[in-house]
Every structure is written in C-alpha cells, then in structure tokens.
Amino acid sequence: MSHSEFDPKHFVSNLTTRPGVYRMYDVNGELLYVGKAKNLKNRVASYFRVTGLTTKTMALVSRIHSIEIAVTKSETEALLLEQTLIKQHRPPYNILLRDDKSYPYILLSNHHHPALLFRRGDKTDKGTLFGPFPSGSAVKESLNTMQKVFKVRQCEDSTYSNRSRPCLQYQIKRCSGPCVNLISDEEYENDVRHARMFLQGKDQELTAEISAQMSAAAADMEFERAAELRDQIIQLKHIQEQQHVYGQTGEADIIAAIIQPGGLCVHVMMVRKGKVVGSKSHYPKMPIEITEGELLSSFIAQFYLGGIQELPKTLIISHQLDDAEALVEGIFATTQKKIEVLDNVRGQRARWLELAKLNAEQGLQARLSDKRNHFSRITALQKLLGFSEAPMHMECFDISHSSGEATVASCVVFGPDGPDKKRYRSFNIEGVEAGDDYGAMKQALTRRYKRVKSGELDAPDVLLIDGGKGQLTQAEAVLKELGLVDIFLLGVAKGDTRKPGLETLYIGSKEDEVVLPPDSAALHLIQHIRDEAHRFAVKSHRRRRDKKRRHSVLEEIPGIGPNRRKELLTAFGGYQELLSASQENIAKVKGISAKKAEEIYLYLHKS
Structure with a gap:
C-alpha cells in the first residue's frame, strides 16, 4: 500500500x-x-x-x-x-428529501380527546403545531417516545370515532384508550398537558410535577400508580438531554485552539439560529513558540478580515485575546459589522465551547496518529540521523514518581504505523534510593535489554532517552555492559525555558548536540514519542501509587476478611489506634475470639 x-x-x-x-x-x-x-x-x-x-x-x-x-x-x-x-x-450517497422546504411538524389536535399527529406541508389542521423538526425520522422518534411515556392517542379522528373496543396500542401500553372510555377525561387531560409541556421544552417543570404526583400517590398508598409515575420520570430523564448541537436561539462562531508538540489545531463550529450548521478543523503551519491566544488572534484576522467566512454576531473563543478590542475595530472597519468576542461564557454557550474544544483535541489527535503524516516524519528523522533506511522500531523510556514514592519507568514502542500500544511496558522500580532517577533509569534499561540480549525481544533501531546527558550516560553504560552497541541512542533535553520546540538533541553521543527548528517534522515525531512515554509513565505511576495507598496492613493478616476488618476499624477508628490497643481490647470486638485477638496482636507487633 x-x-x-x-x-x-x-x-x-x-x-x-x-x-x-x-x-x-x-x-x-x-x-x-x-x-x-x-x-x-x-x-x-x-x-x-x-x-x-x-x-x-x-x-x-x-x-x-x-x-x-x-x-x-x-x-x-x-x-x-x-x-x-x-x-x-447534498452528498451523492445520502438519501435526500425531494422537498426540502416542507418541514415536518407534530400536531396536537383540537379535539375532546386530543391526538398527537405527524404533519408535513400545509398547516390547515386545527390544533397546536410544534416544530419544525429537522427530519421526518426525528418527528417519528419523538412520537414513539411520547407514546411510551404519556400514552396520548396517535390515531386519526376517523379511526378514533369508529372504535368499539381498544386497539393493539392499548394492549401494549402505548395508549390509554380514551376512544372507549378506559380513562377519565380528567386523567387524559392531565396526560395531554404533560405531553404539551414536553413539546414546549419545560423539562424541569414537568419532571418536578410528576415527582410531586408520585409522592402524593405513595402517601395515599396507591403504590401501582406511584410505580407508573416513577417509570415515567426514569424515561423522561433518559430522553430529556440538554441539547448542545441544537439549541433554542443563538448565532455565533465557536473557535477552539489547541497546541501540542507536533501540531496545532483550530476548530471552528458555526451556530445559526441555535443549530450547528457546520464545523471544520484547521491545521495552520505556525511556529511552536506561540500561545493559544496568539494563535487565535492570527487565525481570526485571516479568517474574517479576508472575507473567507460570513460574520456572525458573536465569536466565542477558547482563550483570551490580548488584542481583542483592536480585532473587533478592524473587523468593523472592513465589513461595517459590529461583533462581540467572548472567552468567558456560561450555559448553552459554555456547552458549545466545550464541544468545540473536544473536537479540536480529537482532530489533532487523529492528525498526529495519521499513518501518512507519521511516515513523512519518519522520513525526516531518517535524514536527520543519516540512516540508509527509515527506522521501523523506536523505543523511549521515562521515569515518574511522587517525591520518590512508587517509582515507575515506562517503555513505549513506535513502529511504522505510529504508537504500538500492545508492546508498551512499565517497570516497578525497587531497591533504588527515593528520587534517584538515574538509578531508576539504569534498572529499567537493564531489565528490558537483558531480554533483548537473550533473544526474547527484538532490538530497536533507535533508543530515545528523555532527560539529557545524565540519563544518556546511564543508557550508554547499560548497552555497553550488555554488548548491545548497535542500538542507536538519541537523547532529548528540554531547553532553558522547558517549552516545546526548544529541545536539545544528543544524536549518538553526548557531544553531538543539535537544536532543530520548531517546525521540523523530525522534531515533531521525537516530541510525540517523548510525550507518549511521559504520559504512559505518569499513568502507570498513579495506578501503582493509588493501589499502594488503598492497601491495608490488615489485609495481610491470615483469617481477617472484609467483615472483620470493618469491625476492627469501626471499633478503634483507625490503624494507629488498633496498633496501640491491648490484646484484651481487641478480643472485645464483635467476631474476634481470644485466640484470633492474640494472632492479630502478635502480627501487628511482630517487628
């Protein structure tokens, strides 16, 4: 391929x-x-x-x-x-409606026993119309839902007037049977009112009212009625999602920016009349040494001042702009349209912004892991290292701990298609002084590359070490000791400001230092591998640390299960109090015999 x-x-x-x-x-x-x-x-x-x-x-x-x-x-x-x-x-492979101007509606008919009906086109029927909806399937889905929850009839008046016995909809509990008087007019009107509230979007009021009715029914010992109302509430909570992609009102462009080593992404989401009418991710080529606010400022100026995009009333952005006022004035001068730029929003607007940020993150992640993009980066790295062939197996190590606690080393593997997560490994570091990153790195490398020397694992083309000259020295010593001198070493040290794009590379040795330009494809690949090793190390460390902190010494005592541990901790309030308790006091705890109390006391004081 x-x-x-x-x-x-x-x-x-x-x-x-x-x-x-x-x-x-x-x-x-x-x-x-x-x-x-x-x-x-x-x-x-x-x-x-x-x-x-x-x-x-x-x-x-x-x-x-x-x-x-x-x-x-x-x-x-x-x-x-x-x-x-x-x-x-109008994509060629989608099913397209022949009449795009004829929107579907839901009609609540004007009848003694009103019905909920599907309507499209002319609005000549008597009753209340709700809509329009974006598609016929959306209307049918809503009607199907209301059948289950409110049991309001959905048959035409001609069918209703000719019924002498309940139909199948009544049998499957999707209609309350008003046509044959199986429900009182008062109860049916209450169901219709609830359906109307649902269509009007009065979700909170509707749920609160049904909850009050459920409590009243339970108080009156009408438990079957209370159970029905409870089921209604459960169904309503399931379907009454707060809409982020489709709101009531609003006209805005929501713009989210994200910067990661190896790439930038600006995602623009366009909202018109409360609907998201389109969205697109942009990947501008700009220096890495730039803030999200500066990236947004530059992008907005090119995107709107150049006349590429129609102007909404509002721009909602993910980061604050230093030159927002000048930008607004510039747009007004060139287009005669006054807009507002907001970076601190609440409610529906905040949910739109959250969604734009999510799409920016997903878009950049997909781009970074794209196979074609990865191949171009490997090719650039090949040229940088002077290899005759592209490196197809690269490994990177990193160390993570919390002030020396639960030290973990990570090893991530990158292949021709990018991250090979099935081959990732983590190493729990033991017997090393707390905070000794050099010792931890040496132990992890020794454990990994002993298996390479024995033939259990394949040797990588490139071994990438995050940490500069000190860590690189440890790697050189381990490989030399094991006789694996053919593995190419690449060290990565953060610059003085520790910002992405200013790293120093040690290619093959500690003396051969290289600083690549921030837009280098080879540097972007190295940053991606380094950051993935860091992410995996932090994840593995937190898992080990949290497991250790959740562990109780009482779990190690033979014959002490969860129930006895609970009784002991309840009686004494904690481990330290139990440690200072006498054998006689331990024996007073429920479920603890004198013999078991002796075993517990001896175990706790064995040292």
Missing part, C-alpha cells in the same frame, strides 16, 4: 468510541457521504468489513480517500447535525 493511500484499518484503530458525525471524501476532496453514529469507531469500522456489504456501500467505500469526524455529546445531537450537513452539502 502506498503511504499516500487511505488506510482504513489504521484510521479506525485511532477513532473515538463517542457519538458523532463522520464525513467521507473522495480524492478530489468532494463530500461523498455524511452519517451519524452512537459509537464512531464501531460504525466507521462496519464499512470496511470483508463480507456483508451492499453494492451501494462497496461503491462508496471504493471512492473513499479521507474521513473527517465531528464528536457530539449524544446520538440525538449527532442526528441533528447529520441532517443539517446533508441539507447543506
């Missing part, structure tokens, strides 16, 4: 399992298909199965050159965003 081709297996392996929307593009960048998913990883993976695909799906898959994703907070939000994008772009 050429490294310029799309690799679905690698792409899917790095996808999130969150809900969201995916967009498939051809080699010319034309949008082929927009879809939604409850689990992005599983849904996208289903397109690349070996068997079971339809002719249409196979035709679509054969044209895919790239896939972009937009993460959402829920499947409902993904559905609404999907419909917006389909209407906006």
